[in-house]
Amino acid sequence: MTATPTPAAAPTPTPAPTSAAASAQAAAPARALPANVAALALGDDALVLSHRLGEWAGHAPVLEEEVALANIALDLLGQARVLLSLAGDEDELAYLREERAFRNLQLVEQPNGDFAHTIARQLYFSTYQTLLYGQLASGESELAPLAAKAVKEVTYHQDHAEQWTLRLGDGTAESHERMRRGLDALWRFTGEMFQPVDGIDVDFEALRESWTASVTAVIERATLSVPDGPQSGAWTAGAGRQGLHTEPFGRMLAEMQHLHRSHPGASW
Amino acid sequence: MVTTAPTALEAELLALAGSVPDPELPVLTLADLGVVRGVRVLAPGRVDVELTPTYTGCPAIEAMTSDIEQVLHDRGIPEVSVRTVLSPAWSTDDISAEGRRKLAEFGIAPPRSHPADGPIPLSLSIRCPHCGSTDTELLSRFSSTACKALRRCAACREPFDHFKEL
Numbered sequence: 001m002t003a004t005p006t007p008a009a010a011p012t013p014t015p016a017p018t019s020a021a022a023s024a025q026a027a028a029p030a031r032a033l034p035a036n037v038a039a040l041a042l043g044d045d046a047l048v049l050s051h052r053l054g055e056w057a058g059h060a061p062v063l064e065e066e067v068a069l070a071n072i073a074l075d076l077l078g079q080a081r082v083l084l085s086l087a088g089d090e091d092e093l094a095y096l097r098e099e100r101a102f103r104n105l106q107l108v109e110q111p112n113g114d115f116a117h118t119i120a121r122q123l124y125f126s127t128y129q130t131l132l133y134g135q136l137a138s139g140e141s142e143l144a145p146l147a148a149k150a151v152k153e154v155t156y157h158q159d160h161a162e163q164w165t166l167r168l169g170d171g172t173a174e175s176h177e178r179m180r181r182g183l184d185a186l187w188r189f190t191g192e193m194f195q196p197v198d199g200i201d202v203d204f205e206a207l208r209e210s211w212t213a214s215v216t217a218v219i220e221r222a223t224l225s226v227p228d229g230p231q232s233g234a235w236t237a238g239a240g241r242q243g244l245h246t247e248p249f250g251r252m253l254a255e256m257q258h259l260h261r262s263h264p265g266a267s268w
Numbered sequence: 269m270v271t272t273a274p275t276a277l278e279a280e281l282l283a284l285a286g287s288v289p290d291p292e293l294p295v296l297t298l299a300d301l302g303v304v305r306g307v308r309v310l311a312p313g314r315v316d317v318e319l320t321p322t323y324t325g326c327p328a329i330e331a332m333t334s335d336i337e338q339v340l341h342d343r344g345i346p347e348v349s350v351r352t353v354l355s356p357a358w359s360t361d362d363i364s365a366e367g368r369r370k371l372a373e374f375g376i377a378p379p380r381s382h383p384a385d386g387p388i389p390l391s392l393s394i395r396c397p398h399c400g401s402t403d404t405e406l407l408s409r410f411s412s413t414a415c416k417a418l419r420r421c422a423a424c425r426e427p428f429d430h431f432k433e434l
Binding site for chain 2: 067068071077148149150152153159160163
């Protein structure tokens with residue numbers, strides 16, 4: 001949990017993509033077959049977002065949303081278990097890897113913020129996941145069976161995020177402003193979703209176009225504007241897949257892994 | 269997947285595994301739910317069972333597994349391995365007509381059949397399992413479990429769960 005780029009303060013110059021990838025290779029687990037790289041990237045997305053959503057338990061604005069976010073988290077956790085099991089031992093991968101060995105997008109590790117901020121993260125990610133899994137489901141890869149199953153689940157996540165984006169954006173002045181802030185704050189992490197991943201045979205540029213069209217339609221219906229900043233920054237997006245994460249991720253991992261590391265082999 | 273025709277013993281064991289009640293919806297059996305994909309006798313006393321989860325993260329799968337092991341052990345099969353298979357993905361269309369009837373009787377609006385792939389818009393009318401009215405509204409897309417949505421009947425004012433189409 002050391003030396004990560006800090007999002008809020010002290011922007012650290014990011015190494016050029018090639019050297020980031022090279023240093024990540026060194027930090028990655030031994031298995032680096034393309035299929036494992038893909039399973040690890042998608043499995044880490046699902047695991048990390050699942051943990052973030054689980055943090056809402058006991059804090060959501062209404063009981064129905066507490067249950068909804070926990071159910072979405074559970075779907076993601078189920079997907080993570082299957083994906084990480086394709087790449088190795090699920091518990092070892094989840095609980096015993098260091099920060100630099102995680103391959104999730106920086107988007108999913110971002111703290112929950114307020115409810116609108118969480119919904120913005122859900123909108124960006126669930127739209128991506130639905131489109132990506134939809135394509136993987138019709139492919140021939142090892143990921144196809146999981147993708148075919150999960151795409152049906154994440155379509156509900158996307159619907160949930162879209163309905164809330166509309167309700168908050170087209171709601172009160174306060175909810176509109178909060179939804180705008182959430183969308184703006186997370187926009188710079190969205191570019192990373194369209195970086196090609198080894199072992200995922202998908203046209204990521206076409207994926208970006210579909211994603212942009214889908215997200216734009218929802219944001220505009222919600223009487224909001226698509227953020228106009230860059231989708232990646234010199235020191236932010238574009239590094240999670242290479243094992244470079246933002247500062248809050250280390251603290252999240254410390255909490256997620258603490259029990260397993262303190263009590264090896266603990267079970268319910 | 270089972271490739272050859274099941275033997276009489278396999279058919280018997282499949283019926284037995286299918287008779288296990290669902291741990292979360294005990295009015296349904298696993299056969300009603302359509303989650304037991306096949307039973308295969310690999311050798312005398314050694315049986316392989318294919319089970320598919322409703323949702324990828326369904327926590328009931330572990331209870332289902334141990335319940336299936338138990339009934340087959342009780343039938344005199346010492347070695348039972350229950351494998352989880354994802355493909356082809358389970359769909360609410362796999363719930364039997366009998367299963368749908370039991371769900372409604374239990375107070376859960378059963379899932380509607382799929383016209384095609386993808387979720388059915390939740391705005392389509394869903395019948396209240398208590399009074400039969402179709403004037404019902406969505407309260408939350410996710411209810412007591414991931415597979416259900418929470419609705420309320422405008423006629424009798426009772427809230428109820430709806431088994432979402434998947």
